[in-house]
Amino acid sequence: MLFYTKEFILLFLPLTLTLYYLAFRYDLCKKIILIFLSLAFYSWWNIYYLPLILFSVLVNYFLGNKIKTAIIKKKFYLIISIIFNILLLFSFKYIDFFIDNYNLLTDRDINKLNLPFPLGISFYTFQIITYLVDCYYSEIKESKFRNFFLFVVFFPQLIAGPIIKYNYFKDQIDSKRVNVFNIDNFIKGAFLFLIGYIKKVYLANNLSFYVDKGFGSLNELNAVTAWITSFSFTFQFYFDFSAYVDMALGCALMMNIVLPKNFNSPLKAINLIDFWKRWHITLTNFLMNYIYFPILSSRQNISFNFSMLVTLFIFLLAGFWHGPSWTFLFFGFLHGIGVIFNHVLPKVLNFQISKFLSIFLTLNYVNITFIFFRSENLNQGITLLEKMFLNINLNNHFIFLQKDFVENNLHYFTLVTSIMIIFFLKNSNQISLNKLLNLNEKKDI
Amino acid sequence: MKVNKKKILQIVSHHAKIPLVKINDKSSTENIETWDSLAHIRIILELQDLTNIKIPTSNFGQFNSIEELVKKFS
Numbered sequence: 001m002l003f004y005t006k007e008f009i010l011l012f013l014p015l016t017l018t019l020y021y022l023a024f025r026y027d028l029c030k031k032i033i034l035i036f037l038s039l040a041f042y043s044w045w046n047i048y049y050l051p052l053i054l055f056s057v058l059v060n061y062f063l064g065n066k067i068k069t070a071i072i073k074k075k076f077y078l079i080i081s082i083i084f085n086i087l088l089l090f091s092f093k094y095i096d097f098f099i100d101n102y103n104l105l106t107d108r109d110i111n112k113l114n115l116p117f118p119l120g121i122s123f124y125t126f127q128i129i130t131y132l133v134d135c136y137y138s139e140i141k142e143s144k145f146r147n148f149f150l151f152v153v154f155f156p157q158l159i160a161g162p163i164i165k166y167n168y169f170k171d172q173i174d175s176k177r178v179n180v181f182n183i184d185n186f187i188k189g190a191f192l193f194l195i196g197y198i199k200k201v202y203l204a205n206n207l208s209f210y211v212d213k214g215f216g217s218l219n220e221l222n223a224v225t226a227w228i229t230s231f232s233f234t235f236q237f238y239f240d241f242s243a244y245v246d247m248a249l250g251c252a253l254m255m256n257i258v259l260p261k262n263f264n265s266p267l268k269a270i271n272l273i274d275f276w277k278r279w280h281i282t283l284t285n286f287l288m289n290y291i292y293f294p295i296l297s298s299r300q301n302i303s304f305n306f307s308m309l310v311t312l313f314i315f316l317l318a319g320f321w322h323g324p325s326w327t328f329l330f331f332g333f334l335h336g337i338g339v340i341f342n343h344v345l346p347k348v349l350n351f352q353i354s355k356f357l358s359i360f361l362t363l364n365y366v367n368i369t370f371i372f373f374r375s376e377n378l379n380q381g382i383t384l385l386e387k388m389f390l391n392i393n394l395n396n397h398f399i400f401l402q403k404d405f406v407e408n409n410l411h412y413f414t415l416v417t418s419i420m421i422i423f424f425l426k427n428s429n430q431i432s433l434n435k436l437l438n439l440n441e442k443k444d445i
Numbered sequence: 446m447k448v449n450k451k452k453i454l455q456i457v458s459h460h461a462k463i464p465l466v467k468i469n470d471k472s473s474t475e476n477i478e479t480w481d482s483l484a485h486i487r488i489i490l491e492l493q494d495l496t497n498i499k500i501p502t503s504n505f506g507q508f509n510s511i512e513e514l515v516k517k518f519s
Contacts, residue, residue: 137501273481285506288482293502296486307483343481
């Protein structure tokens with residue numbers, strides 16, 4: 001079920017809020033209701049996804065307890081449990097990618113498995129790993145089964161994050177604060193959900209028509225329409241993700257639960273490092289805290305070159321995490337190179353460029369990387385880049401642009417509106433959430 | 446063993462390559478551009494060595510300001 005669909009807004013959300021507020025003072029009852037509704041939300045797409053997430057919850061709860069209670073083999077159980085989760089993710093998401101490439105390299109014809117791709121598996125796998133590592137470091141003192149179950153399946157963040165820590169969630173769901181109806185939070189949550197809905201339905205969806213048309217007929221594009229197509233996708237992607245985050249945070253807030261900030265005007269970033277502090281913030285934090293820092297701290301002396309190598313590895317991983325395709329790997333590679341460039345530049349150059357120019361350059365670099373996020377294969381991305389940079393004929397372009405404007409005036413209107421919102425208005429956090437999120441920021445993953 | 450606040454400021458100044466006078470209680474990874482991920486891990490590791498206070502690597506990101514470092518190590 002998607003947040004912006006009729007069935008979610010008219011049926012699932014009112015039903016959930018009604019049942020939740022009828023039972024919210026009774027701990028067990030409240031959690032059982034949320035677990036069942038979250039599973040219903042998850043199964044709406046495909047009931048066959050359900051056994052896998054249930055299996056994952058059961059096994060990981062067992063492994064977490066083993067890690068917590070073990071005295072000698074603590075590390076062994078942690079490694080086993082992480083391998084289990086990676087294998088699960090690999091089997092359902094990546095195995096066909098490797099079979100495909102193996103066939104290509106060796107000229108063989110091994111059949112693909114064509115397993116169903118369980119939604120949200122990338123997110124809940126990372127979230128479960130945070131739980132297991134925190135068990136290993138004895139950060140988690142108490143983990144009742146119902147709390148762990150709800151932590152994994154809690155519907156507002158199950159499909160696309162934010163990725164949260166167990167203690168962050170548990171402290172809230174068990175706090176007395178949650179057992180009091182807070183009208184202020186309810187209204188803020190509803191308002192945030194509405195902002196997200198508008199972004200998705202009126203901006204992202206409208207932009208997608210032009211983007212789909214552009215990517216579907218690359219050979220007909222000239223430089224101007226190619227640039228418009230690429231920026232339209234960047235803004236579409238921005239509003240898609242931003243809308244999802246708003247709606248997820250809004251749903252949770254209507255139940256008096258504050259999820260961490262996950263999106264903070266990333267297209268206003270002054271460089272790639274800044275971009276990743278603003279885009280998918282909880283994913284960046286996960287990669288830093290659970291992969292980057294552990295790898296680096298295992299070395300006696302941390303050299304700059306080694307840290308840059310790890311940075312590139314992390315971004316390749318982040319790219320591949322988004323999907324089993326060379327385009328996502330290349331997207332990660334471009335971001336890794338960009339971040340390394342931002343680290344190296346101050347060592348080489350001894351001057352600062354203006355903030356406006358920094359934002360402009362970062363925006364354009366991000367726009368180019370997003371082309372590969374949207375492309376079906378690397379060739380499609382390269383073709384669009386060729387059209388943007390090489391297919392220049394100014395006289396024809398002006399006539400073409402006029403024609404394009406008349407045919408797609410709604411798109412141009414949406415594009416201008418998008419630019420105004422992205423660069424000149426306050427973001428959702430600033431409008432409705434700042435105070436709440438600052439209270440919880442220190443506990444962010 | 447704990448360290449004093451001045452020592453923490455010196456360590457941050459050294460690894461983030463920023464003059465000591467430009468660091469204060471409000472300084473953090475958010476407002477000091479050179480306090481990047483590499484500087485951050487070097488700061489935490491040095492403070493861990495000096496104080497023998499160990500922090501799980503999964504929590505390194507939490508200690509991203511002078512205020513947090515002082516609370517933990519001083």
